[in-house]
Amino acid sequence: MTDVRTFVEEHRPELLADLDAWLRIPGISAQPEHHDDVQRSADWFAAAARQAGxxxxxIWPTPGLPAVYAEWPSADPDAPTVxxxxxxxxQPVDPIGLWHTDPFDPTxxxxxxxxxxxxxxxxxLLFHLLGLRAHLAATGRDTPAVSLKFLIEGEEESGSPNFEALLAQQRDRLACDVVVITDTGMVAADKPSTVTGMRGMVSCTVDFHxxxxxxxxxxxxxxxxxxxxAIARLAAALHDADGRVQVSGFYDDVLELTAVERELFAKVPMDDDGFLAVAQSRALSGERGFSTLERVGARPTAEVNxxxxxxxxxxxxxxxxxxxxxxxxFRLVANQQPATIIKAVEAFVAEHTPEGVAATIDWEGPGVAPCLVPLDTPAYGALTDAISQxxxxxxxxxTREGGSGPEAAIQQVLGVPxxxxxxxxxxxxxxxxxxxxNLSMLYKGAEAAALLWAGLARLGRSGLKQS
Incomplete structure (x- = not known):
């Protein structure tokens, strides 16, 4: 047997080769001309999962683009399922002229x-496959210490229009004790963190004729x-001088931050100058009375895209x-419901449509709900232990992430931590x-994944249910 870090270090070249191959497939879900490439991307990951064991x-078809499902039961009948x-x-690559290299020729x-x-x-996703192999090597097992299931969506970058229906259709196959989301990030390379909440979103195109x-x-x-x-006036009317959204009822259901939560936000290192540098912007903006981290992670917003x-x-x-x-x-936070915000925005548009102009609103699906993760579960403790190691x-x-995804739907359908x-x-x-x-971050991610499977196995199914 070898330890996790040694295995990851020894198998870095294989990870790089896999990345090089998969990243060459331009699986852009938003563009119909690349839908065949999304299918090729699904086929590629399916083959990689088989090769991993x-x-x-x-491959699960949907009315849109395919997802990939993989399953590897543990030999231990009492092992938790993850x-x-x-x-x-x-995502699309536009504007292509701003790329320094070919976006599908990995450099x-x-x-x-x-x-x-x-x-x-x-x-x-690929660091998870490497982490699985490291876990097996470090434990000397032929099967994982936990029963593993992977669900890899093919339409997330297009708003997951068919994902909730897929979850409901495959609920029994997807039954598990804990869900691990890998479409996320950390505060900094030397500041390990984990996301404990994501914003929801609704988006639309307003046409004035x-x-x-x-x-x-x-x-x-x-x-x-x-x-x-008229459309310029509509856009200008979205916010007041303090950066608050002026859609009537927009804040009615917002779960406000507690004093303890604001203290936790304050402990997360945040370099506003560095944030501006990354954004290549010259000034901060947003809702008055909140820090940058609070604005992007825990406050609802409206943006003209x-x-x-x-x-x-x-x-x-x-x-x-x-x-x-x-x-x-419109990014949403805890307790806000997409359907409620859609109705409020429609009323706002009607209010700002002048006589002689006809308005139509095309919504990009029903929207995505926000989600929150409690910090007092055994699964959260196992995760932070693995990342820390x-x-x-x-x-x-x-911390919380300002982006949006189908995490709330997963929570609602599967009902597990x-x-x-x-x-x-x-x-x-x-x-x-x-x-x-950063390749060094992928290597650390692989280590954390390997350690997490072992940590969750030690808890067992009964331990994961304790609070």
């Missing part, structure tokens, strides 16, 4: 590997409603445009050009 590996969730699809520069999906989420054709601005301007002006209308070409064209649009997203005894900080084990960093530039992952 999983005796059961299946479900690992991640996703194999990736290693020292400790950094650059490619679309390197951090979100292919690199993180005015005259049935573009009009001469000299002949008609000033006498006909301009949908571009895109806005346009009328002539966009070179030079000028003096028109009153026929149409204008705004793409909006992998990071040479450093304390593990609880959930923890987050991911090693992405704030400067990984996920969803942006030049996405990267």
């Amino acid at each position: 999983f005796p059961t590996v299946e 479900l690992v969730y991640g996703h194999h699809d990736v 290693i520069d020292g400790d950094l590997l650059r490619a679309r999906g390197a951090s979100d989420d292919k690199g993180q 005015g005259p049935d054709l573009d009009l001469h601005s000299g002949v008609f301007g000033g006498a006909i409603p301009n949908p571009a002006t 895109g806005i346009g209308g009328g002539y966009q070409g070179a030079g000028g064209k003096t028109i009153v445009p026929s149409d204008a649009f705004a793409k909006l997203s 992998a990071f040479d005894g450093l304390p593990v900080l609880p 959930m923890v987050f084990l991911g090693v992405g960093l704030p400067d990984d530039q996920i969803h942006a050009p030049n996405e990267k992952v």
Whole structure:
């Protein structure tokens, strides 16, 4: 037998080879021209899971794009069952001109590997496979100490439109004692942390239609409603001077931070200058009275993701445009419900639609609910112990993530404890050009995963149920 760290160190080249192969598949779920690539991505991970030893590996079709399911029962009948969730699809690469390298030709520069999906989420999934192999080598077992199930989605980057139905359909196959989310990250390379909450989200496109054709601005301007002006006013009306969202009822159900929770946020190291550097921005903004970490992790927000209308070409064209649009997203926090916010936003749009302009709202699905993870469960204790060991005894900080995913749906359908084990960093530039992952973080993630399986096995099914 060999210890976990030694095994991970000795098998780094295999991880890099797997990353190089998988990252070359442009599985962009948002773009129909890449849907065949999403299928290829699913096939690739299914083959990798079989090679890692999983005796059961299946591709689960959906009305959209496929998920991958893998299962490896423990030889111990009393072992707890762990479900690992991640996703194999990736974000679009636009604007391609800002990439320094080909997004689907992985490039290693020292400790950094650059490619679309390197951090979100292919690199993180592959550290779990390496961690499983390290766990088997360190324990001398032929099967894992816990019964492992993997559910790897293919539409997460498109809002998981079919995922909740898949969960309900496969509820019995997915039954488990604890869920481990790997689509997540940490505060810093030298500040190990784990996510204890994620925001939910609803997003839409608002279209304003005015005259049935573009009009001469000299002949008609000033006498006909301009949908571009109206959409600009709508966007400007979303916030007040203190950064609070002005949609009526938006904050009604928000679970406010307690004094203890604000103390925990204050303990998480946060370098606002570093945050600005990563964002390549010149100033902070947001809701008055809250820290940067609180704003991005524990407060609801409204954002204009895109806005346009009328002539966009070179030079000028003096028109009153026929149409204008705004793409909006709303991040939600604990207790807020997507359906409630959708109704509130629809009322807000109606209130800000002038006479002579017709509004339509196209929602990108029913939305994603927020989720919170309690800090007093045995599963959380096992997770923080494993992460701390992998990071040479450093304390593990609880934090919250501003992004959104299907975690709340998993909680609701499966009804078991959930923890987050991911090693992405704030400067990984996920969803942006030049996405990267720190290879040293993937190696530590593999160690933590191997240690977590052993820790959960020691707790057993009965131990995981204690509070």
